[in-house]
Amino acid sequence: MKTQTFDFKSVLKTSLLAGGILIYLALVGLLTAFLDRDIIYKTLSLSFALVLINNFVFGYIAAQHNSEHKWGTAIGIGVILGIVSTAMLSVLVLISEPLNMREMFVNASPTLVKALTFENENIVQGLLPLVLMGTASSVLGAVTFVLPPLWRKVLLAALIAVLAIGTLEELVSDVVTNIFKLFGNKRAAKPALKFFFGRKGWSVNGAIIMFVAAAVGSYLWNWRGSVVKEKIGALPKTAQRNLRIGTLIFLFAVAIFLPNILGGYLSEILVTVAIFTLMGFGLNIVVGFAGLLDLGYVAFFAIGAYTMGVLTSTQLSQTTELVSFGWNFWAALPIAVGMAVLWGILLGVPVLRMRGDYLAIVTLGFGEIIRVLALSNFLQPKIGGAQGILGIAKPTIPWFGGAIVLKSSLELYYLVVVAAALAAFVSWRLRDSRAGRSWMAMREDEDVAEAMGINLIKTKLLAFATGAGFSGLAGAIFAAKLTSIYPHSFNLLISINVLSLIIVGGVGSLPGVVVGGLVLVGLPELLREFSEFRMLIFGALLVTMMLVKPEGFWPAATQKRELHAGDEVEPTPTPEAA
Amino acid sequence: MALLELENVHSYYGSIHALKGISLTVEKGEIVTLIGANGAGKSTTLRTISGILRPRQGRVMFDGQDLAKTPAHKIVNLGISQVPEGRGVFSKLTVMENLEMGAFVRTDKAGIQEDIEHAFTLFPRLKERQKQVAGTLSGGEQQMLAMARAMMARPNLLLLDEPSMGLAPILVDGIFETIVNINNEGTTVLLVEQNALMALQVAHRGYVIQTGEIVLTDDAKALQVNEMVREAYLGH
Ligand SMILES: Nc1ncnc2c1ncn2[C@@H]1O[C@H](COP(=O)(O)OP(=O)(O)O)[C@@H](O)[C@H]1O
Ligand SMILES: [Mg+2]
Numbered sequence: 001m002k003t004q005t006f007d008f009k010s011v012l013k014t015s016l017l018a019g020g021i022l023i024y025l026a027l028v029g030l031l032t033a034f035l036d037r038d039i040i041y042k043t044l045s046l047s048f049a050l051v052l053i054n055n056f057v058f059g060y061i062a063a064q065h066n067s068e069h070k071w072g073t074a075i076g077i078g079v080i081l082g083i084v085s086t087a088m089l090s091v092l093v094l095i096s097e098p099l100n101m102r103e104m105f106v107n108a109s110p111t112l113v114k115a116l117t118f119e120n121e122n123i124v125q126g127l128l129p130l131v132l133m134g135t136a137s138s139v140l141g142a143v144t145f146v147l148p149p150l151w152r153k154v155l156l157a158a159l160i161a162v163l164a165i166g167t168l169e170e171l172v173s174d175v176v177t178n179i180f181k182l183f184g185n186k187r188a189a190k191p192a193l194k195f196f197f198g199r200k201g202w203s204v205n206g207a208i209i210m211f212v213a214a215a216v217g218s219y220l221w222n223w224r225g226s227v228v229k230e231k232i233g234a235l236p237k238t239a240q241r242n243l244r245i246g247t248l249i250f251l252f253a254v255a256i257f258l259p260n261i262l263g264g265y266l267s268e269i270l271v272t273v274a275i276f277t278l279m280g281f282g283l284n285i286v287v288g289f290a291g292l293l294d295l296g297y298v299a300f301f302a303i304g305a306y307t308m309g310v311l312t313s314t315q316l317s318q319t320t321e322l323v324s325f326g327w328n329f330w331a332a333l334p335i336a337v338g339m340a341v342l343w344g345i346l347l348g349v350p351v352l353r354m355r356g357d358y359l360a361i362v363t364l365g366f367g368e369i370i371r372v373l374a375l376s377n378f379l380q381p382k383i384g385g386a387q388g389i390l391g392i393a394k395p396t397i398p399w400f401g402g403a404i405v406l407k408s409s410l411e412l413y414y415l416v417v418v419a420a421a422l423a424a425f426v427s428w429r430l431r432d433s434r435a436g437r438s439w440m441a442m443r444e445d446e447d448v449a450e451a452m453g454i455n456l457i458k459t460k461l462l463a464f465a466t467g468a469g470f471s472g473l474a475g476a477i478f479a480a481k482l483t484s485i486y487p488h489s490f491n492l493l494i495s496i497n498v499l500s501l502i503i504v505g506g507v508g509s510l511p512g513v514v515v516g517g518l519v520l521v522g523l524p525e526l527l528r529e530f531s532e533f534r535m536l537i538f539g540a541l542l543v544t545m546m547l548v549k550p551e552g553f554w555p556a557a558t559q560k561r562e563l564h565a566g567d568e569v570e571p572t573p574t575p576e577a578a
Numbered sequence: 579m580a581l582l583e584l585e586n587v588h589s590y591y592g593s594i595h596a597l598k599g600i601s602l603t604v605e606k607g608e609i610v611t612l613i614g615a616n617g618a619g620k621s622t623t624l625r626t627i628s629g630i631l632r633p634r635q636g637r638v639m640f641d642g643q644d645l646a647k648t649p650a651h652k653i654v655n656l657g658i659s660q661v662p663e664g665r666g667v668f669s670k671l672t673v674m675e676n677l678e679m680g681a682f683v684r685t686d687k688a689g690i691q692e693d694i695e696h697a698f699t700l701f702p703r704l705k706e707r708q709k710q711v712a713g714t715l716s717g718g719e720q721q722m723l724a725m726a727r728a729m730m731a732r733p734n735l736l737l738l739d740e741p742s743m744g745l746a747p748i749l750v751d752g753i754f755e756t757i758v759n760i761n762n763e764g765t766t767v768l769l770v771e772q773n774a775l776m777a778l779q780v781a782h783r784g785y786v787i788q789t790g791e792i793v794l795t796d797d798a799k800a801l802q803v804n805e806m807v808r809e810a811y812l813g814h
Contacts, residue, residue: 434682441668441679447630448666453654453683453731 006066006073014065015081018058018138019088025050026092026116029107030533035115039166040207041198046167047115051089051130052137053163055082059141071146078142082135089134090127093117150222157218158211165210166201168526171266173197178261255417259410267410269525271481274416275474277517279498281423281510282470287499288508288556289431290463291443293360295495296367299347300340300468302374302490304475306383307336308392309485315391319384329395333476340472341465348464352457355446367495374487388486392479412481419477423470427510435462497521504545506552515553519545579642581606581766582627582735587636589619589626596622598790599636604735609757609767611777611798613811614787620770621663623787624737627768628660629653640735655683659733663740665724669713673704676712676723680730690730697726700756718749725756735766742773754780774811778802786810 025031034046044052059078067074092108093116095101101108113123120126144152165172173193180189196206232243259267279301286294310316311332316324347366351359373379375386383389395415396403406412430436438459441449450456479485497520505516523541527534545553580603589597597619604610614620625631627638629650638645640656648656659680668676677697681690698705701722707715712723721741728736738757742750750773758780761767771777778784778798786794786807794806801807 437679437682440671441682444668444670445666448662448668450630450650451628451654451660451662452679452727453651455649455651 006068006077011062011066011077011080012084014058014062015084016088018054018081019085021054021058022051022085022089022134023092025054026089026112027105027107028533028536030536032107032109032111032115033533034530035111036200038198038201039163039169040202040204041200043204043207044166044201049163051086051134055085055134055138056141056144056159058085059138060145062138063142063145067142067146069146071143074142074146075139078139079135081142082138083131085138086127086131086134089116090131093127094123150219153222154215154218158215161214162202162207162211166207169197169201170529171526174263175261175266178263182257182260256414259413264410267413269522271413271416272525273517273522274413274420275478275481276498276501276521277514278416278420278423278474278477279471279494280501280505280513280517281420281427282467282474283498284502284508284510284513285427285430285439285470286463286467288502289427289436289439289443290460291439292460292463293356294363294464294467295360295492295499296347296363296365296370297467297471297498298490298492298494299367299370300344300471301475301478301494302370302487303343303468304336304340304472305479305485305490306374306389306475307339307472308332308476308479309389310383311335312393312480313389313391314393316389318390319387320389321381327393329393329480332393333473336476337469337472340475341469344464344466344468345461347468348461352460364492364495367492371487371490371492374490386487388484389479390484392483392485394483395480412477416477419473423473424510424513426466430466431510435459439463504542504552506555509552509554509556512552512554512556519553580604580639581641582768583637583639584623584627585637585639587623587626587633587638589622589631589633591622591631596790597626597633600626600787600790600792601636602785602792602795604766604768606734606766607761607764608783609761609769609781611769611771611774611781611784612787613771613774613777613784613807615810616772617789618787619790620772620787621739622790624660624739624768624770627653627737628658654731654733657732657734658737659728659731659735660737661721661724661728661739661741663743665717665720667712667715667720667723667727670711672709672711673715673723674708676727677704677730680727683731693730693732697729700729700759701726718745718753721745721749721753722756725753725760729760729765733765735768736760738767738769740770740772742771742776750776772811774801774807778807 022031030050031047034050035048037046038044039046039049059081062077062081063074066077093113096108096113097110116130117123117126118129144155147155176193177186177189180186180192195203196209197203198206202210232240235243258270262270279297282300283294283297286292286297308329310320310322311325311327312329314324314326316322347363351362354362374383377385379385395406395412397406404411406415438449438454441452441454442456442459446456449459482489501516501520502513503516504520505512505514520542524534524538527537530537582602582604584600584602587597587600588595600619600623602610602612602623612620612623622631626633627640627645629645629648629652632646640658643656645653645656668679671679674694677694678690681693684690698708703719704722704726707719712720715723725736725738725741741753741757745753754776757767757769769777769781774784778801781798784796784798784801785792786801794801794804796804
């Protein structure tokens with residue numbers, strides 16, 4: 001980081017960058033697309049919020065590099081940045097009509113002018129609020145940096161809470177209604193919602209209350225949290241253990257009621273998240289624990305899915321030359337997992353001597369080969385080629401003579417969560433076992449690990465096999481969820497997604513896999529209402545996250561050490577939940 | 579019978595003929611040093627002993643057993659520990675975890691604990707830093723850790739690859755002192771060094787290796803005054 005002395009050129013550079021991004025946002029249409037999408041009803045639209053957020057963030061950054069931690073300087077920086085950046089945007093507004101920019105940039109439209117001038121007839125006058133509010137926001141951002149750390153955290157938490165919930169208001173309202181429903185008091189939801197939320201987004205009262213509540217919550221968490229942690233640390237071992245078990249039970253209970261709370265749409269997302277998380281646990285063993293970069297991980301997912309498909313499909317003869325085996329889900333499940341494990345080992349053997357990039361390329365090839373095979377005419381008589389496999393059985397649970405069919409996503413949710421929890425448990429036990437230590441040593445240095453007496457062949461194959469097994473399990477459930485599978489569902493993107501979710505969560509970290517799954521698979525789904533901007537927003541969020549937290553959201557203890565190798569001796573890391 | 583015996587060993591890296599018929603013996607209780615210039619084949623010799631490389635010709639005998647058929651990860655079970663060139667500590671693990679790694683093949687928890695304590699008496703610096711991540715240790719401390727870790731397997735033979743490399747002279751003295759201590763406690767040492775002066779001061783016997791061949795062997799004392807050694811390695 002730069003030394004913290006005030007440097008006008010640096011501030012100006014940051015200001016120009018901030019202004020450039022505002023212009024970019026305007027030209028791609030983000031500043032006009034969400035004018036009706038209120039965060040605070042009739043007060044703050046999402047589009048205008050983007051301007052404020054941009055200026056806040058850049059104000060913060062500029063202060064970080066230049067403020068010398070002084071209030072006056074920070075305010076000065078904020079003012080400069082706010083005026084320069086909003087002035088740049090204003091110029092765009094002023095010239096867009098005379099220059100007829102619309103021919104090149106569709107979004108430099110009268111709508112944009114109206115939006116940014118707040119529909120004022122006099123454009124110059126109308127731009128004043130934009131400049132004022134933009135500047136206020138960047139001053140706030142700059143000042144936030146100068147605040148003592150506790151207050152900074154509190155303010156940021158409160159702002160983020162208001163913005164995030166306001167943006168996802170519809171979903172949040174549904175969840176709140178569901179919670180009331182769960183406690184048998186659906187009617188009470190209405191007035192509460194009406195108080196807190198407007199027709200879209202927060203009501204002004206709601207936003208204020210949320211801001212205060214989040215601030216107080218964050219304050220208590222950051223201020224009292226460390227004290228509580230210390231107290232817990234001082235408790236006897238058995239009490240700590242009980243506490244942890246209690247937490248797990250609580251989480252378990254939440255997990256049970258989650259689909260009811262979240263409702264159909266979010267539960268559907270949750271099932272997808274859980275399937276990816278399950279795969280994430282598997283790949284985390286291969287990549288995170290053992291350090292073997294596997295880019296063909298989707299292969300085992302496909303093998304699990306196809307095994308499940310062939311064995312349980314009732315319409316097998318439609319796309320293949322086989323007659324239905326007609327197995328049920330539970331009978332086919334171990335075979336599906338077993339096949340994936342077997343192929344994990346078979347594909348592991350040829351790459352035993354490979355390391356790093358070479359391993360990545362070869363496994364990438366495996367993944368593609370499996371997909372191409374699934375698509376091929378050669379295997380078409382067995383697995384259906386491009387037409388895939390239809391009529392795959394849904395899991396059933398025998399119940400007092402009859403059977404429950406797990407058909408809705410809500411019911412499948414429990415199956416996937418149990419599977420993912422199982423994978424988490426197995427990963428956790430393995431990590432702390434001799435196998436885990438072998439993986440760790442091998443990841444660091446294969447030759448030295450061997451000199452310590454570690455059997456590299458066994459260690460690698462165990463990693464490949466376990467990882468493949470989890471992926472096969474995920475594939476089997478995936479097949480049962482969709483009831484039909486096609487080769488194109490098993491493309492490279494899945495491998496990349498699973499790898500990314502591990503990286504986002506924190507390589508080698510078990511809670512990180514869950515967080516990564518939620519962020520990488522869940523977030524794009526939540527952003528679905530932003531249609532064509534979805535991937536832009538998602539991409540920007542990802543880049544920001546990796547800049548802010550390069551070690552991932554919930555890094556493993558060893559990973560944290562690596563990225564903070566310069567720091568003094570690490571205190572004992574926070575205990576990882578299973 | 580010698581503890582370690584290399585008989586006419588030829589090792590290759592692909593088509594590169596790195597060892598051209600090395601023969602050497604290490605008797606129980608000795609410190610034997612293998613000195614030679616950069617690229618002479620010292621590390622290759624150690625790699626051949628520890629099974630990472632396989633000789634295409636010749637034999638490596640340890641304790642009367644042919645090592646040719648022993649997989650690399652079983653070598654440590656036989657009682658050979660090595661400290662690789664450039665130390666090779668697990669940089670993301672703590673000092674303590676590194677030491678535990680060194681005892682990977684052992685299952686006697688009490689014994690391991692005892693040996694960790696013992697390692698801390700050999701290297702008091704490590705005791706102070708037991709919770710520190712190995713990657714953040716100084717070069718000298720990493721060397722100590724690598725040696726302590728190798729000792730955790732309770733080896734009969736310790737292979738050391740250039741323990742003095744890149745260390746300040748004052749640290750080198752300490753390291754060599756410890757090598758003597760370890761040897762006095764009964765561990766046989768094969769010490770590979772470019773720093774011939776220091777190595778010959780602590781060793782009983784020495785071999786001189788040049789481009790994959792042993793060109794000279796004698797008592798350490800005799801080598802110290804040998805004209806050729808003095809000219810080539812001692813800078814006289
Ligand atoms: N991994 C390798 N691949 C190919 N050649 C190697 C490799 N390692 C060492 N060599 C070659 O083998 C010879 C002996 O190397 P080495 O045993 O490392 O020397 P020393 O340890 O005495 O400095 C050198 O010529 C070196 O270039
Ligand atoms: Mg060498």
